[in-house]
Amino acid sequence: MEFQDIVYKKEDSVVTITMNKPNRRNALSIDMGKEIKSALERASQDNEVRAVVITGAGSAFCSGIDLPQGEKIVDMTPVEVREEIYAVFQGVIRAIVELPKPVIASVNGPAIGAGFDVCLACDIRIAAEDARFSEFFVRIGTLPGMGGMFFLPQLVGIGKANELAFTGDIIDGVEAERIGLVNKVVPSDQLEKTTEEFANKLARGATKAIGMIKMGIRRGIGSNLSSELEFASFAQSVCIKTEDAREGFKAALEKRRPEFKGK
Numbered sequence: 001m002e003f004q005d006i007v008y009k010k011e012d013s014v015v016t017i018t019m020n021k022p023n024r025r026n027a028l029s030i031d032m033g034k035e036i037k038s039a040l041e042r043a044s045q046d047n048e049v050r051a052v053v054i055t056g057a058g059s060a061f062c063s064g065i066d067l068p069q070g071e072k073i074v075d076m077t078p079v080e081v082r083e084e085i086y087a088v089f090q091g092v093i094r095a096i097v098e099l100p101k102p103v104i105a106s107v108n109g110p111a112i113g114a115g116f117d118v119c120l121a122c123d124i125r126i127a128a129e130d131a132r133f134s135e136f137f138v139r140i141g142t143l144p145g146m147g148g149m150f151f152l153p154q155l156v157g158i159g160k161a162n163e164l165a166f167t168g169d170i171i172d173g174v175e176a177e178r179i180g181l182v183n184k185v186v187p188s189d190q191l192e193k194t195t196e197e198f199a200n201k202l203a204r205g206a207t208k209a210i211g212m213i214k215m216g217i218r219r220g221i222g223s224n225l226s227s228e229l230e231f232a233s234f235a236q237s238v239c240i241k242t243e244d245a246r247e248g249f250k251a252a253l254e255k256r257r258p259e260f261k262g263k
Contacts, residue, residue, distance in 0.1 A: 003030055003035045003038075003039065004020070004031065004035070005020060005021055005032035005201045006018060006019055006035045006039060006077065007020045007038060007057070008039050008042070010046075010048075010049065012050065012200070012203070013048060013049060013125070013200075013204075014049070014050070014051045014053065014056065014196075014199045014200060015039075015046075015051075015052050015053070016040045016052075016054075016056075017040070017043075017045045017052065017202055018054075018055050018056065018057050019032060019052050019054075019055070019057065019061070019062055019180070019242045020057045021057070022056075022057040022058025022059070022060070022089040023058075023112060023194040024063070024066065025058070025059070025063035025109075025110065026055075026056040026058070026060050026061065026062045026063060026115070027063050027064060027065065027066040027067065028062055028064065028065050028066060028087050028089065028114045028115065028148055029065075029066040030085070030215035032066075033088040033089050033091065033092050034088055035096045036054075036095075037088070037092050037120075037216075038232055040052070040062070040095035040096060040099055040103075040255050041094070041095060043099065043101065044095075044098075044099050044100065044101070045187070047262070047263075048099065050101060050202070050203040050204075050205075050207045050262045051101060051102050051103075051104065051199045051200075051202040051203040052099065052102070052103045052104070052199075053103075053105075053106050053195055053196075053199050054096075054103060054104070054105050054118065054122060055102045055104070055105070055106040055107075055195070056108055056109060056115075057097070057114070058109075059108070059109045059111045060097045060108070060109040060113065060115075061105070061108055061109050061110060061111040061115050061119065061131065061251075062111055062112070062115025062118060062119075063110055063112050063113075064112045064113030064136055065089075065113060065114045066115050068087055074086055075229055081214075083090050083123075083138035083225050086145060086146075086159060088244050089114060089145070089146050090145070090146055090147070090166060091224065092118060092121075092146070093121045093146050093147045094116065095179075096118070096121040096122060097121055097123050097218060100208075100211030100212075100215070100246060101207060101210070101211055101214075102123045102124065102202045102210055102214065103121075103123050103124075104122060104123065104124045104125070104126060104195060104202075104251065105118070105119040105125045105126070105127075105189055106191060106192070106195040106196065107119055107124035107125060107126065107127040107128065107131040107133075107173070107182070107191075108131065108188070108191055109128070109130070109131055109132065110131070110132040110133075110134075111131065111132065111133050111134075112132070112133075112134045112136045112170075113134065113135070113136040113137055113144075114146055116133055116134060116135055116136070116144075116148065117135075117144055117145075117146035117147050117151070118146070118150040118157065118169070119133070119232070120151035120152060121146075121147055121151060122148065123232060124183050124198070125175055125176075125181070125182040125183055125184075126182065126183060126184045126185075126186070126191065126194055126195050126198065127173040127177070127182045127184070127185050127186075128173055128185070128186065128187070128188035128190075128191045129174055129186065129187055129188060130172065130173060130188055131172065131173040131185075131186055132170050132172060132173075133170065133172075133176050133181065134164075134168055134169065134170040134171070135148050135152065135164050135165045135168055135175075136167065136168045137165075138166060138167070138168045139160035139168040140145075140165070144165060144166075148165065149161075149165065152164065152165065154221060155180055155181055156179045156180055158183055159208050160179055168199070173185040176249060184198075203218060203262075204260060205260055206239075206244035206245070206248065206256045206260045206262070207244070207260070208238070208239060208242050208244060208262065208263070209239045209242070209244060209245070211228075212235040212238065212239055213235075215216065215231075215235070216228065216231055216232060216235055219231055237253045242263060243261055243263040244260045244261060244262065247259060247260060247261070248260070
């Protein structure tokens with residue numbers, strides 16, 4: 001598939017998916033949503049890919065749903081909204097969460113509304129100091145429809161999630177780090193390098209184990225200890241049979257750094 005609204009770039013074991021409509025501040029359209037989902041599926045199926053980065057071209061990460069399309073939504077029936085709009089946009093979120101490899105949001109500018117929810121769905125968030133975040137939906141009379149109401153309270157707690165979702169207030173990268181919304185904040189001129197270094201660090205890791213850990217942590221939210229221990233037993237029985245596990249034990253015995261292959 002040839003992409004028009006995104007750039008798919010593979011370097012070694014890391015894929016970077018760049019939302020590439022800088023003249024529209026990377027507003028999320030139906031076409032862009034379909035391309036992001038397709039790109040994530042391609043990365044999932046490519047055994048050489050061991051980490052994924054999502055970012056935006058130009059000065060924005062993603063400024064939200066493309067407004068001309070958003071205006072049409074108000075005239076759709078509830079069934080049309082679910083089947084024609086959110087099947088695509090929520091498909092992006094599902095693809096991020098279900099990808100058995102780490103996904104990093106490299107937030108280079110505003111992540112507003114739908115862009116904020118894409119950011120929240122990622123496993124790791126690295127932001128520039130001048131990045132901006134907002135659950136903007138309430139300001140146009142709607143609500144976070146792409147997982148924001150699920151992910152946000154997990155990251156910042158119910159009280160702060162309520163505040164951000166009820167008001168649509170905009171916060172910067174420094175505040176986002178303070179409240180636990182992002183993992184790391186750096187000056188804007190260091191964002192690309194910092195993201196690249198962290199993505200490569202994860203790509204050198206035990207990919208199948210990381211995928212299982214990702215699944216286990218996601219499952220553990222809202223689950224119980226018994227279910228989580230049961231899953232851990234299953235996941236460990238799978239991981240222990242991988243080449244990476246064999247290499248990990250061997251390296252530990254030989255007192256050296258393991259060289260994982262993602263197999």
